Amino acid sequence: MVKNKNTPIRLLGVGVLSAAAAFAQETILPSTAIKINLPADSPVVLLTLDPRDSRFTARGAAIMVDLDALLTLRNTGSSRIHGITLRVVSQEVTMGGKASMCIPRLNIGPGESFPIHIVQHLVRPTASASGPLVEVSLDGVLFQDLSFYGPDQIHSRRDMIAWEMEAQRDRNYFKQVLALGGRARLQQAVLLEMARIQDRPQLDRPVMLRGPAATSAATVATERSERFAFVSFPDSPVEPVDGSAMVIGDQVSAPHVQVRNRSHVAVRHVEIGWLVKDQAGRQYLAASVPSSQPDLQLAAGKTAIFAQDTSMKISRKGQPLDIRGMTGFVSQVEFADGKVWVPSRQNLDETVLRSILPPSAEMVRLIELYRKGPDALIAELNKP
Amino acid sequence: MRVRQHPSEAALALHAGGDLGPIARWRTGRHLKQCETCQEEVAAFQGMRRMVSELSAVPELPWNRLAAEMQANIRLGLAAGECVREERPMVFARFTGLRAAIAVAGLTVVVAVGLFLQKPSGTKDEMVLRATADGIQVSEGDQTLGMKHDAGIKNVSYSANAQGSIGESYVDPVTGDVTMTRVSW
Numbered sequence: 258m259v260k261n262k263n264t265p266i267r268l269l270g271v272g273v274l275s276a277a278a279a280f281a282q283e284t285i286l287p288s289t290a291i292k293i294n295l296p297a298d299s300p301v302v303l304l305t306l307d308p309r310d311s312r313f314t315a316r317g318a319a320i321m322v323d324l325d326a327l328l329t330l331r332n333t334g335s336s337r338i339h340g341i342t343l344r345v346v347s348q349e350v351t352m353g354g355k356a357s358m359c360i361p362r363l364n365i366g367p368g369e370s371f372p373i374h375i376v377q378h379l380v381r382p383t384a385s386a387s388g389p390l391v392e393v394s395l396d397g398v399l400f401q402d403l404s405f406y407g408p409d410q411i412h413s414r415r416d417m418i419a420w421e422m423e424a425q426r427d428r429n430y431f432k433q434v435l436a437l438g439g440r441a442r443l444q445q446a447v448l449l450e451m452a453r454i455q456d457r458p459q460l461d462r463p464v465m466l467r468g469p470a471a472t473s474a475a476t477v478a479t480e481r482s483e484r485f486a487f488v489s490f491p492d493s494p495v496e497p498v499d500g501s502a503m504v505i506g507d508q509v510s511a512p513h514v515q516v517r518n519r520s521h522v523a524v525r526h527v528e529i530g531w532l533v534k535d536q537a538g539r540q541y542l543a544a545s546v547p548s549s550q551p552d553l554q555l556a557a558g559k560t561a562i563f564a565q566d567t568s569m570k571i572s573r574k575g576q577p578l579d580i581r582g583m584t585g586f587v588s589q590v591e592f593a594d595g596k597v598w599v600p601s602r603q604n605l606d607e608t609v610l611r612s613i614l615p616p617s618a619e620m621v622r623l624i625e626l627y628r629k630g631p632d633a634l635i636a637e638l639n640k641p
Numbered sequence: 642m643r644v645r646q647h648p649s650e651a652a653l654a655l656h657a658g659g660d661l662g663p664i665a666r667w668r669t670g671r672h673l674k675q676c677e678t679c680q681e682e683v684a685a686f687q688g689m690r691r692m693v694s695e696l697s698a699v700p701e702l703p704w705n706r707l708a709a710e711m712q713a714n715i716r717l718g719l720a721a722g723e724c725v726r727e728e729r730p731m732v733f734a735r736f737t738g739l740r741a742a743i744a745v746a747g748l749t750v751v752v753a754v755g756l757f758l759q760k761p762s763g764t765k766d767e768m769v770l771r772a773t774a775d776g777i778q779v780s781e782g783d784q785t786l787g788m789k790h791d792a793g794i795k796n797v798s799y800s801a802n803a804q805g806s807i808g809e810s811y812v813d814p815v816t817g818d819v820t821m822t823r824v825s826w
Contacts, residue, residue: 319783327815347786354779354786355806359821374815378776380785411823420821454796462772463801467826512803531803544801565803615798618810618819625812 286311291326292389300334300398300406301341304370313390322347322379322390331370334406338365339421340399342413346392347379357396357411361420361618364401364640415526418597419589424619430602431623432638440631447627447634454616454624460533460541460578464570466508480505485514485531488586490604494520495527495590498560500546502531505568507577509533512546513564514585516555524555526591527563532613533571534582540613541578543571545588554593586610647679648672650719651744654751657686712749719745768826770807772799777807777824788822791815 288308295303307327314321324345332338342359358375365371377391397407399417407413434446485500500514512531518524529546548555549563571578586608590598605611616624627634648656648669655661656669673680719741768781777799778787790797790811798810806825813820 323789345788354781354784354824354826356786356788356824357822358788359823360816360818361821362819372816372818374813374820376776376789376791378778378785378787378789380780380783411825463770463799463807464772465770465801465805465807467768467770467805542800544803546803549804565805567803567805569801569803615800615810618821621796621798621810621812622819625817 283312283314286313286322286324286390288326290390291324292392293328294392294394296395299395300332300336300338300400301330301395302333304329304331319380320390322377322381324375324377324379324391326375328373328375328393329370330373332365332367334398334400335367336400336402336404337367338363338371338398339401339403340417341373342396342398342407342411342417343373343375344394344396344411345375345377346394347381347390355411357413359413359417359420361399361417362424362622412526414595415589415591415597418595419591419599420618422597422599423617426599426602427617427620428623428638431634435635435638440635443635443638444627444631447624447631450616450620451624453612456612457615458539458541458613459573460543461572461575463544466568466570483509483580483583485583485585488584488608488610490587490600490608492601492604493587493590494518494522494592494598495524495555495587497529497585497587500529500585502583504580507572508568508570509543509580509583510568511564511566513562514546515560515562516548516587517560518555518557520592521557523557523593524590525553525593526589527553527555527561527587528589529585530588530610530614532584532586533578533580534584535573536579536581538581540584540609541573542613542615544569546585647676649740649744650682651747653679653682654686654744654748657683658751660751712745715748716745770805770824770826772807772809777809777822779824779826786824788824790820790822 286308288306291306291308291311293303293306295301305328309327310325312323340359340361340363342357345356345358356377360373363371375393379391395407396411397405397409397413397417399405399414399421403418403421405414431443431446435443481504482501483504485497487497489496495516496519498515498517500512502512503510514529516527516529527548530542531544531546532540533543534540546563546565548561549565553561555561571580588600600610605614623634623637626637652661652665652669656666661669673683768779770779771777775792776787776789778785790809791814794811794814796811800808802808806823808821808823810819810821812818
């Protein structure tokens with residue numbers, strides 16, 4: 258129990274802290290405050306660590322760390338690196354939050370170096386200030402042949418392989434367009450993608466609350482269970498069978514989905530894309546619902562139910578969305594042998610999903626290249 | 642014959658908390674030495690302060706209800722005090738309705754501020770994970786952990802995972818690479 262008997266002392270403390278805040282100073286963060294943890298047998302080594310504009314500020318009873326560092330790593334292995342994931346943690350932040358960053362679609366040959374730009378914001382109590390302020394650890398490296406190195410604590414292997422497959426899908430699409438229709442058709446296809454991205458219906462930035470949605474007298478009357486409708490892909494190894502979530506005011510909460518493995522091999526991870534529909538019938542991507550069991554082993558022909566205990570606020574242009582329906586689709590499947598399935602371009606084109614889902618990281622990268630000039634994109638697509 | 646004048650209720654309450662100024666404290670203390678009735682009132686106020694202090698150490702109390710109950714108790718006490726005061730040899734009725742209202746309002750403010758200051762810190766704050774204009778952050782109480790991007794970047798895609806993570810994807814202006822960050826609890 259916390260007992261504060263001495264109010265004057267407490268007030269004095271508040272005064273001192275206020276004065277400290279008034280005289281708060283920004284201090285440049287030395288590179289020693291950042292610790293880079295790379296295993297001895299890592300396929301990448303640290304060449305340089307530039308703290309750039311990193312700084313920390315003591316403000317009242319808290320330290321604010323603004324990390325803006327540029328790492329230069331070198332590929333010391335014998336394979337081309339296609340992706341890297343780093344965990345960016347502060348051991349002193351006790352609430353258990355995890356932060357990570359991934360650079361997918363790298364194409365770094367043996368001996369080549371590459372930069373990684375880390376920008377992190379951290380606020381923590383001064384009382385626990387000791388040791389390095391920020392630690393950067395390697396979680397995984399994905400190679401060209403989809404082999405993987407790393408502890409994989411945050412499942413970066415699965416994510417990077419899925420992104421790599423999406424990348425190959427979208428890259429192959431542009432390659433086919435270029436091969437069949439030449440430069441003019443490629444330009445047309447890129448402009449179409451840019452327009453699609455521009456017109457994609459989007460919700461406000463996501464806000465999530467841990468645990469079920471809080472009910473109140475105002476929201477209890479509107480609390481209801483909403484069932485999923487599902488989009489099925491003919492070639493999907495897993496099919497969604499049933500599912501629902503609670504809709505409470507402007508929050509959706511506790512989604513649960515039942516799926517059936519219709520492939521001939523065991524599955525160890527499934528993700529369901531979650532769309533919400535508004536009063537006008539427009540659909541928006543709200544979230545993905547992953548299988549909740551970390552050690553899921555869904556044998557061929559079997560069904561499984563997974564549920565998540567999270568609440569999300571759903572709004573658009575600052576106004577709560579009047580949710581009139583929900584749609585689910587299988588967005589990712591990882592088999593027991595580590596292979597990953599993602600929807601094909603045909604799957605997306607034949608459904609409403611093409612105009613709703615965000616572009617893949619590779620699509621964004623290729624469009625950025627196109628902005629520099631069609632020749633830059635064509636040169637990239639002509640690479641083996 | 643000199644009439645003995647009692648200090649006001651508010652003065653007695655402030656005296657009980659040690660919050661009177663030096664001159665008023667000396668005058669009230671001098672009166673208390675020779676007035677048993679006022680001594681009892683001061684003792685009652687001190688008892689009330691102790692009770693508030695002890696209650697404030699209990700976490701997760703319904704503070705608004707407690708404040709309302711305290712206010713009701715003070716009013717009841719003042720009403721009872723009025724009954725006692727009628728039997729004293731007073732010449733002037735000093736504690737009029739207006740003065741009582743002011744005293745009650747003052748005491749209510751004192752109690753409310755006391756409750757606020759004495760309220761235990763460290764109550765459990767909700768953990769919130771959100772995307773902001775320049776990144777993603779998870780925060781709980783006085784701690785925040787987040788990944789940021791250059792505020793000037795326009796095309797940022799967000800993805801939420803119902804297991805408790807938010808990711809964003811953008812082209813980093815420093816490296817030119819597509820960068821994907823993720824924050825989770």
